[in-house]
Amino acid sequence: MAVPANVGSSDQQAGAVAGCPFHHGAASAYPMPRDYPLDPPPPLADLRKDQPISRVRLWNGQEAWLATRYDDVRALLTDPRVSADTTRPDFPGHSPGMSLVRSRYRTFMSMDPPDHTLHRRMLTAEFTVRRIDQLRTRIQEIVDQRIEAMLDKGPPAELVEDLALALPSLIICDLLGIPYEDQDFFQSRAAIIASSNTSPEKAAEVTRELCDGYLGDLIDRKSADPQDDLLSRVIVAQFRSGNLDRHGLISVARQLLVAGHETSANTIAMGVLALLEHPDQLKALKDDPSLLNGAVEEILRYVDVAHAGRRRIALADIEIGGCLIRKGDGIIAHNPSANRDARAFDDPDRFDIRRDARHHVAFGFGVHQCLGQPLARAELQAVFGTLFKRIPALRLAVPVSALKFKDDMFVYGVDSLPIAW
Amino acid sequence: MKVLIDQAKCCGAGQCVLVASAVFDQREEDGVVFLLNPEPPPEQFEAVRQAQRICPALAIEVQD
Numbered sequence: 001m002a003v004p005a006n007v008g009s010s011d012q013q014a015g016a017v018a019g020c021p022f023h024h025g026a027a028s029a030y031p032m033p034r035d036y037p038l039d040p041p042p043p044l045a046d047l048r049k050d051q052p053i054s055r056v057r058l059w060n061g062q063e064a065w066l067a068t069r070y071d072d073v074r075a076l077l078t079d080p081r082v083s084a085d086t087t088r089p090d091f092p093g094h095s096p097g098m099s100l101v102r103s104r105y106r107t108f109m110s111m112d113p114p115d116h117t118l119h120r121r122m123l124t125a126e127f128t129v130r131r132i133d134q135l136r137t138r139i140q141e142i143v144d145q146r147i148e149a150m151l152d153k154g155p156p157a158e159l160v161e162d163l164a165l166a167l168p169s170l171i172i173c174d175l176l177g178i179p180y181e182d183q184d185f186f187q188s189r190a191a192i193i194a195s196s197n198t199s200p201e202k203a204a205e206v207t208r209e210l211c212d213g214y215l216g217d218l219i220d221r222k223s224a225d226p227q228d229d230l231l232s233r234v235i236v237a238q239f240r241s242g243n244l245d246r247h248g249l250i251s252v253a254r255q256l257l258v259a260g261h262e263t264s265a266n267t268i269a270m271g272v273l274a275l276l277e278h279p280d281q282l283k284a285l286k287d288d289p290s291l292l293n294g295a296v297e298e299i300l301r302y303v304d305v306a307h308a309g310r311r312r313i314a315l316a317d318i319e320i321g322g323c324l325i326r327k328g329d330g331i332i333a334h335n336p337s338a339n340r341d342a343r344a345f346d347d348p349d350r351f352d353i354r355r356d357a358r359h360h361v362a363f364g365f366g367v368h369q370c371l372g373q374p375l376a377r378a379e380l381q382a383v384f385g386t387l388f389k390r391i392p393a394l395r396l397a398v399p400v401s402a403l404k405f406k407d408d409m410f411v412y413g414v415d416s417l418p419i420a421w
Numbered sequence: 422m423k424v425l426i427d428q429a430k431c432c433g434a435g436q437c438v439l440v441a442s443a444v445f446d447q448r449e450e451d452g453v454v455f456l457l458n459p460e461p462p463p464e465q466f467e468a469v470r471q472a473q474r475i476c477p478a479l480a481i482e483v484q485d
Contacts, residue, residue, distance in 0.1 A: 077477075078477075078478075078479055117429075117432075120432060120433070121433065121451045121452070121453070124433035124451050124452030124453070125449065125450055125451050125452050127433070127435070127452065128433065128435060128438075128447040128449075128452040129435040129438045129439060129442075129447060130447065358475060359471075359475050364477070366477055366478070367432040367477065368432075369432065369434045369477035370434070371433070371434070373434060373435065373436075374435050374439075377439075
């Protein structure tokens with residue numbers, strides 16, 4: 001792999017502005033380890049206090065800026081001098097696999113305005129609040145069926161496979177028009193691509209198999225015979241008019257397929273864990289269903305599974321927090337850290353479903369904020385409005401210390417959540 | 422209170438509709454914001470201010 005140009009920061013690069021809180025120490029290794037699975041890594045709290053803009057060293061030896069405060073994260077993510085273009089040299093990728101898919105199978109997520117605006121708006125009609133509201137009946141039906149199935153066969157049950165992953169997978173398959181039987185195939189491939197332990201060669205191989213093979217065939221079938229589904233509608237509206245080519249369609253399909261199930265699935269599982277770990281909060285939710293929507297926002301804030309942070313690159317010199325970010329420097333705007341910033345949330349490490357958490361940045365901020373957030377909210381509201389009502393005695397079947405968490409994945413979560421009642 | 426929106430900036434995230442559905446709506450064809458009521462009554466003020474705070478594209482302006 002080519003060594004990025006900014007390996008090994010010098011004093012000219014880091015902290016060129018007098019008074020920069022960071023201009024002497026070495027860059028911290030990133031990502032940082034967690035102490036407790038429901039809290040972000042503890043060093044982030046120290047950084048928020050003393051070095052809100054700091055330097056970190058990534059998996060490939062490259063260095064990047066890390067922003068940890070709420071205001072700085074929002075400022076960077078709305079700054080037109082900050083780019084999401086993954087094809088730029090030295091873009092700070094999460095892992096070989098994610099760098100590959102984000103640059104070779106580019107979608108609006110890796111574009112800047114005006115291209116971003118054009119490409120995102122090819123899809124926004126599908127994810128409006130009104131369109132997603134029309135899916136609520138179907139979402140509730142799946143939640144009810146899945147919970148009844150768990151009750152029939154258990155206890156015990158395994159919450160991730162039986163409910164947390166099944167619900168968003170079924171919905172995104174419905175929406176895109178992808179056979180649900182294929183979910184084992186694409187989920188296993190997506191997991192290999194998203195792991196920081198996957199080699200660049202393996203990532204390239206699996207990406208070709210998923211994108212050019214599987215999704216390419218799917219796009220061809222839908223082009224020949226469009227159905228009543230999202231991908232067919234995009235093909236008819238954008239492919240036939242020349243706005244998107246076949247490769248562009250494959251990229252969009254991959255993006256929606258992966259984004260559509262991983263984040264929601266992991267938030268459901270981690271949200272269940274958060275409630276079980278805070279029995280007073282769980283009791284409050286059971287006693288008062290009107291707390292549901294606020295509880296979902298607090299779960300999003302508190303568990304924020306997008307633990308890789310928002311990756312960006314500077315298009316110009318930017319002064320922030322007394323530091324000078326140079327043109328071409330990589331930037332990580334750390335949303336989970338921002339969500340634990342006491343400047344934005346009182347007593348931020350407390351899980352409190354009654355707080356107003358609505359301004360959290362779990363979906364990111366700026367024009368790249370999650371396109372599918374109305375869908376994610378609808379799924380989370382259905383799960384947390386039903387699960388503990390239907391299974392009030394639900395509990396973990398193993399100690400938390402026996403659970404395996406997804407520290408190495410692009411999206412954080414738990415591998416499995418054995419439950420009983 | 423007068424509400425102004427910038428449709429060119431809007432990214433269709435739908436946050437404003439979720440917190441102030443009497444004031445904001447999304448266009449059917451592309452999810453871009455439009456105003457249902459550019460001069461909302463006082464009982465809507467707080468929701469509108471929250472919509473302004475959480476709009477990810479900074480596309481909402483409020484004049485008092």
